[in-house]
Amino acid sequence: xxxxxxxxxxQMAIARExxxxxxxxxxxxxxxxxxxxxxxxxxxxxxxxxxxxxxxxKAKRL
Numbered sequence: 001x002x003x004x005x006x007x008x009x010x011q012m013a014i015a016r017e018x019x020x021x022x023x024x025x026x027x028x029x030x031x032x033x034x035x036x037x038x039x040x041x042x043x044x045x046x047x048x049x050x051x052x053x054x055x056x057x058k059a060k061r062l
Contacts, residue, residue: 024042
């Protein structure tokens with residue numbers, strides 16, 4: 001197997017992983033708590049993301 005083939009296989013594996021993560025995220029967004037992918041770990045990730053985004057949710061008043 002050439003280096004180009006190895007690089008291509010690695011890129012395809014990364015793309016498959018990203019597609020699966022997107023599928024899970026869309027399932028959770030679409031179904032919420034009834035999604036089969038909604039786990040405690042996923043809830044924690046959502047809470048952490050909400051905390052990081054909190055500063056962008058507050059409107060600056062003049």
